[in-house]
Amino acid sequence: MRIYVYGKPHDTGDKFDDYLDPAKTAVISIDMHRGHLDPSPECPCPAPRAREIVAPIDAFHTQARALGLPIIHVRSVVRRSGVDDINGIPAAWRRTFPLHVGPIPNSDGHAIEGSPWTELVTKVAPEDEIVETKRRLSAFYPTDLDFLLRNMRVETIVLNGGFTDCCVLNASFDANNRNYRVIVARDLVRGTDDNLEAAALAMVSLHLGLVADSADLLAEWSRRKAGRKVA
Amino acid sequence: MRIYVYGKPHDTGDKFDDYLDPAKTAVISIDMHRGHLDPSPECPCPAPRAREIVAPIDAFHTQARALGLPIIHVRSVVRRSGVDDINGIPAAWRRTFPLHVGPIPNSDGHAIEGSPWTELVTKVAPEDEIVETKRRLSAFYPTDLDFLLRNMRVETIVLNGGFTDCCVLNASFDANNRNYRVIVARDLVRGTDDNLEAAALAMVSLHLGLVADSADLLAEWSRRKAGRKVA
Amino acid sequence: MRIYVYGKPHDTGDKFDDYLDPAKTAVISIDMHRGHLDPSPECPCPAPRAREIVAPIDAFHTQARALGLPIIHVRSVVRRSGVDDINGIPAAWRRTFPLHVGPIPNSDGHAIEGSPWTELVTKVAPEDEIVETKRRLSAFYPTDLDFLLRNMRVETIVLNGGFTDCCVLNASFDANNRNYRVIVARDLVRGTDDNLEAAALAMVSLHLGLVADSADLLAEWSRRKAGRKVA
Amino acid sequence: MRIYVYGKPHDTGDKFDDYLDPAKTAVISIDMHRGHLDPSPECPCPAPRAREIVAPIDAFHTQARALGLPIIHVRSVVRRSGVDDINGIPAAWRRTFPLHVGPIPNSDGHAIEGSPWTELVTKVAPEDEIVETKRRLSAFYPTDLDFLLRNMRVETIVLNGGFTDCCVLNASFDANNRNYRVIVARDLVRGTDDNLEAAALAMVSLHLGLVADSADLLAEWSRRKAGRKVA
Numbered sequence: 001m002r003i004y005v006y007g008k009p010h011d012t013g014d015k016f017d018d019y020l021d022p023a024k025t026a027v028i029s030i031d032m033h034r035g036h037l038d039p040s041p042e043c044p045c046p047a048p049r050a051r052e053i054v055a056p057i058d059a060f061h062t063q064a065r066a067l068g069l070p071i072i073h074v075r076s077v078v079r080r081s082g083v084d085d086i087n088g089i090p091a092a093w094r095r096t097f098p099l100h101v102g103p104i105p106n107s108d109g110h111a112i113e114g115s116p117w118t119e120l121v122t123k124v125a126p127e128d129e130i131v132e133t134k135r136r137l138s139a140f141y142p143t144d145l146d147f148l149l150r151n152m153r154v155e156t157i158v159l160n161g162g163f164t165d166c167c168v169l170n171a172s173f174d175a176n177n178r179n180y181r182v183i184v185a186r187d188l189v190r191g192t193d194d195n196l197e198a199a200a201l202a203m204v205s206l207h208l209g210l211v212a213d214s215a216d217l218l219a220e221w222s223r224r225k226a227g228r229k230v231a
Numbered sequence: 232m233r234i235y236v237y238g239k240p241h242d243t244g245d246k247f248d249d250y251l252d253p254a255k256t257a258v259i260s261i262d263m264h265r266g267h268l269d270p271s272p273e274c275p276c277p278a279p280r281a282r283e284i285v286a287p288i289d290a291f292h293t294q295a296r297a298l299g300l301p302i303i304h305v306r307s308v309v310r311r312s313g314v315d316d317i318n319g320i321p322a323a324w325r326r327t328f329p330l331h332v333g334p335i336p337n338s339d340g341h342a343i344e345g346s347p348w349t350e351l352v353t354k355v356a357p358e359d360e361i362v363e364t365k366r367r368l369s370a371f372y373p374t375d376l377d378f379l380l381r382n383m384r385v386e387t388i389v390l391n392g393g394f395t396d397c398c399v400l401n402a403s404f405d406a407n408n409r410n411y412r413v414i415v416a417r418d419l420v421r422g423t424d425d426n427l428e429a430a431a432l433a434m435v436s437l438h439l440g441l442v443a444d445s446a447d448l449l450a451e452w453s454r455r456k457a458g459r460k461v462a
Numbered sequence: 463m464r465i466y467v468y469g470k471p472h473d474t475g476d477k478f479d480d481y482l483d484p485a486k487t488a489v490i491s492i493d494m495h496r497g498h499l500d501p502s503p504e505c506p507c508p509a510p511r512a513r514e515i516v517a518p519i520d521a522f523h524t525q526a527r528a529l530g531l532p533i534i535h536v537r538s539v540v541r542r543s544g545v546d547d548i549n550g551i552p553a554a555w556r557r558t559f560p561l562h563v564g565p566i567p568n569s570d571g572h573a574i575e576g577s578p579w580t581e582l583v584t585k586v587a588p589e590d591e592i593v594e595t596k597r598r599l600s601a602f603y604p605t606d607l608d609f610l611l612r613n614m615r616v617e618t619i620v621l622n623g624g625f626t627d628c629c630v631l632n633a634s635f636d637a638n639n640r641n642y643r644v645i646v647a648r649d650l651v652r653g654t655d656d657n658l659e660a661a662a663l664a665m666v667s668l669h670l671g672l673v674a675d676s677a678d679l680l681a682e683w684s685r686r687k688a689g690r691k692v693a
Numbered sequence: 694m695r696i697y698v699y700g701k702p703h704d705t706g707d708k709f710d711d712y713l714d715p716a717k718t719a720v721i722s723i724d725m726h727r728g729h730l731d732p733s734p735e736c737p738c739p740a741p742r743a744r745e746i747v748a749p750i751d752a753f754h755t756q757a758r759a760l761g762l763p764i765i766h767v768r769s770v771v772r773r774s775g776v777d778d779i780n781g782i783p784a785a786w787r788r789t790f791p792l793h794v795g796p797i798p799n800s801d802g803h804a805i806e807g808s809p810w811t812e813l814v815t816k817v818a819p820e821d822e823i824v825e826t827k828r829r830l831s832a833f834y835p836t837d838l839d840f841l842l843r844n845m846r847v848e849t850i851v852l853n854g855g856f857t858d859c860c861v862l863n864a865s866f867d868a869n870n871r872n873y874r875v876i877v878a879r880d881l882v883r884g885t886d887d888n889l890e891a892a893a894l895a896m897v898s899l900h901l902g903l904v905a906d907s908a909d910l911l912a913e914w915s916r917r918k919a920g921r922k923v924a
Binding site for chain 1: 236237241246247320322323324326327328330331367368369372373394396397400401404405407408409410412413423426427430431433434436437438439440441
Binding site: 467468472477478551553554555557558559561562598599600603604625627628631632635636638639640641643644654657658661662664665667668669670671672 | 698862
């Protein structure tokens, strides 16, 4: 299968076969919610570059479900009282990110439980699973994602969503440290900008796992489900 | 104090005063051991760019100790049997990093308990602490670093060592998620190359905490120890 | 204050003053939901002995809130799909507990998200917090309780609820290992039976923290809030 | 196989076959070190009741190794500086246990790294593994035991050592919460006293897993290794 190593295409041959068994793989979609993607000026933590991957992620999920892969949506939610963020120890990005992008008017509204900002923009099928105690950047701490993956007997995770250079990269590190095989779907993630997106994908490809196109992953899983040998 | 936001200098004014209390800060030095830094061709996981920061890190640690800050050295160690890496579920970098740099002849020797590759190249003072159950990339999982920092009642950590775009960045994410205030000492870290080093520092500066020069940190701590107002 | 050491009353004098600062204390109430407490024969995991502490816990919480202490309700919830329990790796108690009490007809319904069995029987005030990713016995793993307590800068936790010899004891161990000071409200917990309840309280009192009556705790906190010296 | 449910013998039939596959099982021996077992009056945390199980544990380990089971020794070790215990946030037992047993003269010496008190009294074979960042009561937090077990692809753990009602029970809870199948070797553990030992075993048998005699476990594993049907 074709992967990308520091941005350059590379054919894996059969060297990463153990990454590609659909029966042991779950797709994890990170923070595709209105708090990042809503077009309104009230959007509390805007990630407008990721709007263009909503439809492609939906299409990928549809095909992955058809192949029997579980889809797990991870979303940031903090308690209404704000005790686990702005009224507790506030997340660092609230203070650092504005140094780069300027003031974020409604950032206090980010991820508040029960608010529209936590609604997923991508489609959620009845059989999908949701993890919603992501409180900071990690999909793993302090959530039950690892516990969930163990129960599913998953060994490989395929990540999509946003920011490539923040929560997606963080999930890649965390999954790697917990011995999951990590694949990032290169066309289904978006970063802060082109530069940091490419750098984050390069880091994944060198240290953490595979970077691949979603179409190649789907083709690979289909072939394996059909019992055919890898091309 | 001067920090760097996406590579550009920025004066914090007093907006990050809570990051700069030496009484609540620990310095964490990551993987400055012979397994990365030894000049021999047998070096199992070479990070030659980091050799030039050995002396500067030692100097920084000497001054930080004089100001009363604890120094914690984190190093990768895996069991002699290899059960927690090459004879268990091998670390992904063993398979992905060579796709970029070519074969790494002695990589199986990396971090083996009791081998010379685990020896720290930087100086360890009797009062320093060591964390040595780093098994993969994270300084936090599955180590006792978080437990140690709680016992020390530390709130801010200052990171140095290598790779900026791998274990240092991973430690920055992990510390951030656990609510520590994160500072990366910009001149005391080295990455895979200039590009990924700069990108990793940019990611820290936008999402995770502060990027600052070690001399500025020392000056700031000295001023505060002396009870003088921040410049 | 009076505590109980292996069942015997003991006056602490001022030796445990650091356990008794209301400003650093949170009350944690464990699994006081219909899945344990409902009187119907459908109750999926009956703990009838704990029904008698519903009103006393409510009264304790009312007084604790009045003194400014946060109340955290922890409840077991598993995903509708059952993937994190009966359709994943089933909890051991489902197989072992019936060896003692006989078949539990509706145990598959236990803690299913959105079902009435997850409803709290005790009162929840608007300012209370809820932790609801308790998937097995622990209140800490894989939940965000530790993360929440850090944000609250809590150092002491006071436990009530059920089972004394199961989830309450488990929470006591977990909190102890994470360096929280642990107090179990002796009159506000119930165990499998008198014997195991007393044994669990003895274990807490020897290894983990303090066992005290709720009235004594309230009196102690009141005195301290009023700035009066401990009796 | 014969197990004990709340102290009463019970024949499992084939209902717990999944617990008994030697290929997926590891033996975990907890804190059989001189800090608990040394007969001298200087012993910093005496657990004299466990001295009588040293030889039986050694014999069990010898036979388990012959059947191919890995042995993992977990021992308490704290840093020389005391920063992660007496000079940090001291363990609660240091203050509570003496309320029951009277002053423990040398308790400050408990588990100090490099001291003789951390030496294992049971035999350690070259192929055994050691976990030695147990800082409090748990064998799992903040150690790398879970990480190690994942690398070993272990699903069942068999516990021996001491105290039944403290660190052994804590390990049983932790392993259960992480979805390991838990077996406690009833004849190879010792508690604070007979009462708490029996109560802890009862708690394990009701909520956490199986309580069985070591001879029965060995017989069962032998039968399975030989491909013979369970009796």
